[in-house]
Amino acid sequence: MEESKATTTKDNNIPLIDLSLLNSPNNFSSADSIASLAAEITEACETWGCFQVINHGVPVEQSRAIESASRQFFDQPKEEKKKVWRYERNPLGYHDSEITMNVRDWKEVFDFTVQNPTLFPASPDPHDLELRELVNQWPQFPPQFREVCEEYAKEIEKLGYQLLELLSLSLGLPRRRLNHFFKDQTSIVRFNHYPPCPNHPGQVLGVGQHTDSGALSILAQDDVGGLQVKRKWDGKWVPVKPNPHAYLVIICDIFQVWSNDKYESVVHRATVNSEKERISIVFFSYPAHYTMVEPLEELINDRNPPKYRPYNWGKFSAARRRSNFTKNNVGRIQIDHFKHPMLILKKVIWCLFVLFMLVENVLPQSDAEMLFNYETENLGTELQRLPATLIESVEALQKDNLLGNLVSEIFQKLKYKFGSQREFLPQPDQYSSTSLEKAESFYICFEGTSYSATSHGKRKTTSSKRIGCVHACAVKKSGIP
Ligand SMILES: O=C(O)CCC(=O)C(=O)O
Numbered sequence: 001m002e003e004s005k006a007t008t009t010k011d012n013n014i015p016l017i018d019l020s021l022l023n024s025p026n027n028f029s030s031a032d033s034i035a036s037l038a039a040e041i042t043e044a045c046e047t048w049g050c051f052q053v054i055n056h057g058v059p060v061e062q063s064r065a066i067e068s069a070s071r072q073f074f075d076q077p078k079e080e081k082k083k084v085w086r087y088e089r090n091p092l093g094y095h096d097s098e099i100t101m102n103v104r105d106w107k108e109v110f111d112f113t114v115q116n117p118t119l120f121p122a123s124p125d126p127h128d129l130e131l132r133e134l135v136n137q138w139p140q141f142p143p144q145f146r147e148v149c150e151e152y153a154k155e156i157e158k159l160g161y162q163l164l165e166l167l168s169l170s171l172g173l174p175r176r177r178l179n180h181f182f183k184d185q186t187s188i189v190r191f192n193h194y195p196p197c198p199n200h201p202g203q204v205l206g207v208g209q210h211t212d213s214g215a216l217s218i219l220a221q222d223d224v225g226g227l228q229v230k231r232k233w234d235g236k237w238v239p240v241k242p243n244p245h246a247y248l249v250i251i252c253d254i255f256q257v258w259s260n261d262k263y264e265s266v267v268h269r270a271t272v273n274s275e276k277e278r279i280s281i282v283f284f285s286y287p288a289h290y291t292m293v294e295p296l297e298e299l300i301n302d303r304n305p306p307k308y309r310p311y312n313w314g315k316f317s318a319a320r321r322r323s324n325f326t327k328n329n330v331g332r333i334q335i336d337h338f339k340h341p342m343l344i345l346k347k348v349i350w351c352l353f354v355l356f357m358l359v360e361n362v363l364p365q366s367d368a369e370m371l372f373n374y375e376t377e378n379l380g381t382e383l384q385r386l387p388a389t390l391i392e393s394v395e396a397l398q399k400d401n402l403l404g405n406l407v408s409e410i411f412q413k414l415k416y417k418f419g420s421q422r423e424f425l426p427q428p429d430q431y432s433s434t435s436l437e438k439a440e441s442f443y444i445c446f447e448g449t450s451y452s453a454t455s456h457g458k459r460k461t462t463s464s465k466r467i468g469c470v471h472a473c474a475v476k477k478s479g480i481p
């Protein structure tokens with residue numbers, strides 16, 4: 001059989017990855033083609049933190065069936081939907097007032113777990129070891145709802161494992177390296193329904209900007225559009241164009257931690273529409289509640305130490321769920337809270353350093369700095385910045401084309417100006433008077449700093465060797481003498 005090669009095409013720039021290789025009828029795929037698929041995924045995750053997949057193996061009838069079932073469910077009156085109302089003790093079922101980042105979303109949701117029942121911590125309290133069984137709540141209507149959901153869950157879970165394995169390969173790990181975390185998975189499927197928002201569609205969000213907390217999310221959306229991802233390199237929102245054949249695969253917080261920031265979870269949000277309702281269906285791939293999430297040992301070393309402290313997925317998720325229910329002043333739990341304190345300290349020091357450099361550059365330079373960092377290709381204008389007495393002597397000496405004298409004179413002035421603070425060691429023998437004769441540019445800089453000149457249109461940079469003494473040189477337009 002002819003092997004289909006993994007291809008990446010661009011759709012709204014978000015990478016589109018063809019998984020037909022994994023889903024060919026006789027499942028024939030060579031190690032090479034799988035490796036090239038994994039390489040596409042590495043590239044997509046590093047640049048975007050998300051990618052779309054086509055030929056993913058989820059039967060189209062099942063995607064249609066679940067979309068139709070969710071639409072029928074949300075079309076019912078609120079009293080009917082409230083019969084499967086989700087509550088804090090059992091956060092599965094219907095809910096219409098979810099909060100993202102302390103702001104109410106313009107949406108209603110229905111959640112069910114892939115494993116039914118699912119074991120989960122009874123509370124976010126780390127000392128409370130009690131577990132609870134989360135049990136799916138199924139509505140009476142539409143009649144096939146439960147069956148359709150369970151069938152879909154099986155298919156999307158299969159795709160979830162395939163993606164997990166590809167992601168593992170994409171990080172240079174064995175294919176099944178991550179599978180065991182999902183033995184007692186707590187994954188859920190969520191239907192999001194965004195009713196039309198006639199009054200302020202521009203100011204209201206279906207879901208505010210956020211990252212997903214799990215390992216990966218696999219998202220299907222109808223043809224209305226509204227999902228946007230934040231582009232990593234310029235922070236611009238990019239709409240994810242609806243594609244009935246594609247899922248959007250979102251890298252979430254757990255992958256960010258596992259990969260020690262090699263992959264970063266992608267920030268996304270959903271806008272609303274003034275006329276049309278919108279549906280999205282998301283598979284949130286979550287590990288077992290007892291999973292300790294931490295950078296994978298194969299991906300850390302002395303030069304790349306772990307950036308996060310381990311955290312318990314069940315407790316983290318329980319705390320996150322609580323904040324989705326109630327507005328609070330505590331602030332939503334984030335993976336950043338598990339960043340190593342040393343890294344935070346390093347960041348603070350780095351910020352202070354950047355601030356210092358900014359202030360340094362904004363404040364007027366001292367004469368000394370002005371001289372030491374003096375770099376110009378136009379002697380006439382730039383000399384204005386030198387102290388008046390020095391300018392006079394430089395100009396006078398330049399007329400005589402006596403480079404040695406010029407250099408000595410400059411050093412004398414410097415010594416006079418800065419006294420014993422610094423030892424100035426002129427090196428006049430390094431310069432010939434001919435180099436000054438035709439010089440159009442003139443440099444004074446500290447040894448150890450770099451200076452540059454234009455030579456045949458190209459910029460050349462040279463570093464002085466000795467540190468602690470002043471170094472002066474004349475530069476012809478054609479290069480550094
Ligand atoms: O509906 C969408 O397109 C986005 C949904 C989402 O981000 C979520 O449910 O976490």
Ligand SMILES: [Fe+2]
Binds near residue numbers: 268
């Ligand atoms: Fe999300």
